[in-house]
Amino acid sequence: MSAATVSRVLSSPERVSEATRERVTEAVRATGYTINQAARSLRMRATRTIVIAVPNMGNPYYSTILDAVVTEAAPRGYGVLVANRLGDDPTEWLRDYFFSNRADGLLLFDASLDEEELSHLPLVHGRLPLVVVCDELLAPRFNMVTTDNAAASRRAVRHLVDLGHRRIGNVRGRQVKNLTNERWLGFHEEMHAAGLEVREDWIFQGDHSIDSGYEAGRRFARMRDRPTAVFAANDEMAIGFISAVQGYGISCPRDVSVIGFDDITMAKHYTPPLTTMRQPRDQLGRRSTEALLNILEGVPLESEPFRLVLTCELVVRASTAPPPA
Amino acid sequence: MSAATVSRVLSSPERVSEATRERVTEAVRATGYTINQAARSLRMRATRTIVIAVPNMGNPYYSTILDAVVTEAAPRGYGVLVANRLGDDPTEWLRDYFFSNRADGLLLFDASLDEEELSHLPLVHGRLPLVVVCDELLAPRFNMVTTDNAAASRRAVRHLVDLGHRRIGNVRGRQVKNLTNERWLGFHEEMHAAGLEVREDWIFQGDHSIDSGYEAGRRFARMRDRPTAVFAANDEMAIGFISAVQGYGISCPRDVSVIGFDDITMAKHYTPPLTTMRQPRDQLGRRSTEALLNILEGVPLESEPFRLVLTCELVVRASTAPPPA
DNA sequence: GCCGGCTTTGTAATCGATTACATCGCACTC
DNA sequence: GAGTGCGATGTAATCGATTACAAAGCCGGC
Numbered sequence: 001m002s003a004a005t006v007s008r009v010l011s012s013p014e015r016v017s018e019a020t021r022e023r024v025t026e027a028v029r030a031t032g033y034t035i036n037q038a039a040r041s042l043r044m045r046a047t048r049t050i051v052i053a054v055p056n057m058g059n060p061y062y063s064t065i066l067d068a069v070v071t072e073a074a075p076r077g078y079g080v081l082v083a084n085r086l087g088d089d090p091t092e093w094l095r096d097y098f099f100s101n102r103a104d105g106l107l108l109f110d111a112s113l114d115e116e117e118l119s120h121l122p123l124v125h126g127r128l129p130l131v132v133v134c135d136e137l138l139a140p141r142f143n144m145v146t147t148d149n150a151a152a153s154r155r156a157v158r159h160l161v162d163l164g165h166r167r168i169g170n171v172r173g174r175q176v177k178n179l180t181n182e183r184w185l186g187f188h189e190e191m192h193a194a195g196l197e198v199r200e201d202w203i204f205q206g207d208h209s210i211d212s213g214y215e216a217g218r219r220f221a222r223m224r225d226r227p228t229a230v231f232a233a234n235d236e237m238a239i240g241f242i243s244a245v246q247g248y249g250i251s252c253p254r255d256v257s258v259i260g261f262d263d264i265t266m267a268k269h270y271t272p273p274l275t276t277m278r279q280p281r282d283q284l285g286r287r288s289t290e291a292l293l294n295i296l297e298g299v300p301l302e303s304e305p306f307r308l309v310l311t312c313e314l315v316v317r318a319s320t321a322p323p324p325a
Numbered sequence: 326m327s328a329a330t331v332s333r334v335l336s337s338p339e340r341v342s343e344a345t346r347e348r349v350t351e352a353v354r355a356t357g358y359t360i361n362q363a364a365r366s367l368r369m370r371a372t373r374t375i376v377i378a379v380p381n382m383g384n385p386y387y388s389t390i391l392d393a394v395v396t397e398a399a400p401r402g403y404g405v406l407v408a409n410r411l412g413d414d415p416t417e418w419l420r421d422y423f424f425s426n427r428a429d430g431l432l433l434f435d436a437s438l439d440e441e442e443l444s445h446l447p448l449v450h451g452r453l454p455l456v457v458v459c460d461e462l463l464a465p466r467f468n469m470v471t472t473d474n475a476a477a478s479r480r481a482v483r484h485l486v487d488l489g490h491r492r493i494g495n496v497r498g499r500q501v502k503n504l505t506n507e508r509w510l511g512f513h514e515e516m517h518a519a520g521l522e523v524r525e526d527w528i529f530q531g532d533h534s535i536d537s538g539y540e541a542g543r544r545f546a547r548m549r550d551r552p553t554a555v556f557a558a559n560d561e562m563a564i565g566f567i568s569a570v571q572g573y574g575i576s577c578p579r580d581v582s583v584i585g586f587d588d589i590t591m592a593k594h595y596t597p598p599l600t601t602m603r604q605p606r607d608q609l610g611r612r613s614t615e616a617l618l619n620i621l622e623g624v625p626l627e628s629e630p631f632r633l634v635l636t637c638e639l640v641v642r643a644s645t646a647p648p649p650a
Numbered sequence: 651g652c653c654g655g656c657t658t659t660g661t662a663a664t665c666g667a668t669t670a671c672a673t674c675g676c677a678c679t680c
Numbered sequence: 681g682a683g684t685g686c687g688a689t690g691t692a693a694t695c696g697a698t699t700a701c702a703a704a705g706c707c708g709g710c
Contacts, residue, residue, distance in 0.1 A: 002690050007668060017688060034424040038366035039666035042695050047363060049406070049427075057395060058590075063388030070382060070409040079427060081374070081404045084395040099359040101696095102374075102404055210594050243594040265383075269535050269568040271596040327660050332698055342658060364696035367665050426666095 001027075010035065041101065049079040050292060051103040053093075055110045057084045059208070060264055061234070061281070062109065065133070068285025069107065076293055091117065104129055105292045111135040112176055118142070125298040131306070133288040134279075136178040143295070143306040145288040149179050152277045152312035153186025153231070154193075156259050159275070159314055160229040161194045164322045165257060169202030169227035171216045171237045180208075183233045183261065202227045206237045213237030217244025220256075228256060228323035235260035235267050235276055242270070242319065253321035263315055273317035280310050326352075335360065366426065374404040375430040375617060376422045382409045384533070385589055386559070386606070387434065390458070393610025394432065401618055416442065429454055430617045436460040437501055443467070450623040456631070458613040459604075461503040468620070468631040470613040474504050477602045477637035478511025478556070479518075481584050484600070484639055485554040486519045489647045490582060494527030494552035496541045496562045505533075508558045508586065527552045531562045538565025545581075546573035553581060553648035560585035560592050560601055567595070567644065578646035588640055598642035605635050 009024040041047040054062045131143040173180035204216035232238035238260030263278035291306045334349040366372040379387045456468040498505035529541035557563035563585030588603035616631045
């Protein structure tokens with residue numbers, strides 16, 4: 001019984017007679033034999049592993065997506081490596097995980113990498129083994145799965161306007177991220193469309209963390225002339241904001257309406273339950289992973305390159321209401 | 326210039342003359358050469374990768390720990406593979422990741438695996454390449470990093486007793502997990518020590534999710550004879566509980582005090598800010614990873630096997646108060 | 651001049667799975 | 681019975697890094 005035969009039983013059973021196939025299968029079971037993935041990877045020039053690169057894994061927003069990614073990849077035989085907080089030098093990080101044959105594909109949640117660099121990734125089946133998720137690389141040659149951030153932001157502002165608000169502020173995220181920029185743009189556009197003024201002093205700069213939302217809320221509470229509603233670029237900042245203003249005796253939604261973005265698990269159970277734009281996070285994780293694995297396995301994509309924009313959904317809860325009379 | 330020399334420059338530079346070392350280093354830089362980890366893994370019989378096995382990656386409790394794990398492992402050259410939701414057959418999962426040489430070590434957050442099976446893992450430097458975190462395998466031969474769950478639960482209950490509560494309920498987690506069981510035991514012990522009755526109808530069965538806490542809160546709100554304080558086995562359930570009772574016009578902490586467990590990021594910013602037992606999650610992640618990598622690299626451990634119990638800290642916020650008069 | 655000891659570098663075997671190619675055996679046909 | 685074709689299996693090369701061992705070069709001492 002040669003190694004070749006065993007290999008054939010495992011990879012292409014139809015090329016082996018039924019008798020030997022059963023003998024081998026039985027022996028595999030008996031000895032508890034498991035394939036050596038290192039040897040396989042070396043020979044096949046493929047590791048059956050993908051890397052997911054996120055700015056901050058501790059953020060529940062990303063961890064939910066990771067959950068979906070692993071759930072999608074595991075049944076197809078792929079492992080998921082986590083690269084957290086891309087350091088100052090993304091090149092080093094790419095070397096460590098990608099060029100050193102640790103992984104075949106890349107799920108990128110932080111598009112602050114050099115496009116030039118990424119363009120030179122070795123192609124797989126003529127395609128870049130890379131999908132950018134929840135963020136955007138401007139060049140259209142990259143595969144991408146994201147949501148309609150700008151349009152969703154406009155709908156969020158529209159919701160506030162529809163409630164009767166005319167004085168609307170914004171807690172925005174860091175400008176380095178394109179998605180945040182899009183949300184900022186959407187805010188701007190809809191304010192303009194509604195004929196409302198974007199006041200500089202009602203723009204709070206945050207960094208997606210609860211604490212930065214809290215800080216924004218404190219600044220808000222100390223103002224003399226306040227907006228009656230605030231659009232926060234994510235739920236964490238919205239919650240931090242509400243938490244802070246409540247400490248100053250300001251009630252949400254009675255005194256100020258707050259709308260968030262993402263619909264994290266907590267949003268529904270916060271006090272007050274948070275009005276927000278729901279991102280289909282499960283879909284973001286699953287569809288991007290599916291696309292990446294299809295690239296790696298030479299399965300045709302729906303489009304080439306793959307560009308998918310999912311739609312966010314307005315979820316009205318109790319943190320928004322008409323402005324005080 | 327032979328491949329052997331290049332390999333030596335990279336792994337043990339002192340065995341190569343300075344002249345060639347520099348020539349090789351320069352050539353490596355110029356060609357952008359990167360080591361092939363698959364080949365290295367095959368030859369060295371080590372992948373420089375560890376697996377982290379968690380019940381539910383979407384839970385922010387775990388994702389914060391994952392963050393710490395990756396942060397600790399990356400600088401030591403180790404990759405982190407994520408295995409989510411161990412399926413019905415943990416054996417299959419162990420085969421896929423561990424025995425197939427995809428990973429060298431195992432960080433296990435769910436001790437519902439068969440101890441017998443785990444005992445037969447191939448030893449590395451005479452030690453099991455396995456650390457159980459936040460959960461407990463009873464057999465003392467396993468390496469373990471956890472917190473003083475039972476004692477911390479006693480302190481939580483003690484806090485409620487000190488505030489004057491005599492009627493105390495419990496939202497508990499699934500009994501399959503040892504850590505949950507410990508918290509349950511701690512609750513029981515301290516109730517007993519304080520001479521208080523553990524009433525069956527005040528025990529709410531949850532599953533660590535917000536929703537199960539919410540369900541518990543609803544059942545609580547509909548009761549005629551209620552406890553004045555509740556100890557929830559984790560913060561998610563505590564928050565779900567408060568969220569539910571508030572919907573029934575029951576105020577926390579005026580009508581009912583609630584104490585949680587973990588101190589997730591949200592706890593501080595919830596309304597009311599949550600009193601809770603803080604788990605040193607960063608330490609849990611870092612110390613367990615450090616121990617596992619030391620095992621893999623033959624570095625001596627502080628103890629053999631490695632058993633570390635970290636201390637939880639009572640964080641008093643606004644969700645607990647003396648009982649209503 | 652010769653030898654031992656030392657550093658430096660090259661040679662070749664090795665890790666385990668895959669796969670092109672060769673070989674073997676069997677059945678079927680003329 | 682020789683030849684043809686096909687399916688099943690074995691043989692050996694391959695992937696790229698590591699490392700035991702060999703070899704070569706160099707130095708100094710006697």
